[in-house]
Amino acid sequence: MDRAAESEFSEFMHSRWLQLLRLGFVLTGDTGLAEDLAQTALARAYASWPRIRRAWDPDAYVRRVMVNANHSWFRKRRVAEQLTGMVPEPAPVEPVGGCDDRVVLMGALMSLPVGQRSVLVLRFWLDMTEAQVAETLGCSVGNVKSQAARALARLRAGTDLGEEVSREQL
């Protein structure tokens, strides 16, 4: 890779890092895994940079790598983790405050299946169109619509969550 391309990639990496890190956190629920995911996506982008800067949208490329890598890691984690029928310890109920709203929201998001969570985050946080989300996730637009509707319905149905998020309206 020549110096101009290296410099261009460096700019791209620095400008997108936080977005990818945060996307990784929403996908995995773990900051360590989020960093790994973002790093993997950017490393793959680096390996293919001369090609993707010419013929592809780098943002779409790294997002797709992140989503696919997470799906693949998730499948591996399911095998590695021991599933039990009981929750080990109930979480203490905290009074609702500015910071707690975030905890409630993130907790509710994390309770969604990874597919629904991915659709919600890409569609509403990254403000992507349904077609872009479908392209990133490698599924149909109809599938994106139905996943988004189901996910929103689950969030609304969650205990107190609808009110929490309504209070969050900015």
Add this chain to the structure above:
Amino acid sequence: MSSFDGQDLGQAVGRALATITAPVPEPAIVAQGRRIRQRRRLVRAGAVAVVATVAVALPGLLFTAVRPSPPARPLTISKLGPTARDGVIGAGTLEGKPWTVRLAGPGPVATAAGLPATGRLGTAPAGSAPVTFRVAGSGGWRVLAGPVSPAVAYLTMRLSGGTSYRLWPVAWHGHAYVGVVVPWNLPLARVTAYTRHGELAYAIPYPNLGGFPRVVSWLRPGAPVPAVSSATVAHGWTGRPAGQWSVQVQVGPWGTCLLDRLGYQGIWCRPAVSYPPNAVILVMSGPGLTEAAGITGRAVAYIQLRLRNGKTARLHVLHIGGQGFYALSLLAGQVASWTAYTTTGHAIANGTGTPGSPRSAK
């Protein structure tokens, strides 16, 4: 509960995620990327060796296996009639595939097959600009469209390699527009607007790396081209682990652009205009964004902040080419009010909330 929708969710998620930060592990990313590339090269070399071996045995296969793909065909733009038919304001081919740009609805928005629609274009360009472009797209293509001033006879887009394309305005519902489909990484070096009698104005786009070039500011022919300068407006630590932040400004012939260097929200650009001496204008802001930054007039030397926790803080204003720039981290504490001062300590502007936000100034 009934008011909860996806848009609220997007904003709430943005705010919730704003505290998640970490420094870019640049050396690790580059090293991992190099290892991936090296592995691919080895795999490719192995594949070539296999193909070559088979080709020796089957000469006819060699031609099929290693024939290079035909070169991509360039962008072509057709000249349409003066008035849009069925809303079509642009047509041509890109990489051998036909495209059309069509206007629809009030506003209107521009659409092209397979691409998302632009935002509302409006019926006239902003201020005295010959054209105001809006960009939308996904994958490798972008729609570029916008309203054109009635004075403009045509526009040219010159690429960094020297190739030039001409765009002819097309009338739709009494207003002129141009629309074109281009590759996302179009190396746009200059856009020039012409009247029937000659050159009207030109723009040197901001070279937005990783995104589409931004056409922001227009220069009159013969006017001096502003020099390029770049500086860090402010940077710091929020006190949280890995809470580093930084805002940069880049001034040049494109206008003024503020960059959230560690953030993802990107780049905020404004045309090069003369601001009142006491102006304080918030430019970089948005839901979920952990930094704010803005432009001031030449008389503003610093901005004194009063935070909601009762503390005070002073924002240094960086001056470049007759404009001042300020930036602050919103994680450090919520701003209750602010006052802008001259070098001699005279208060010349004040307000509540984040400095320069539209509702804050008094």
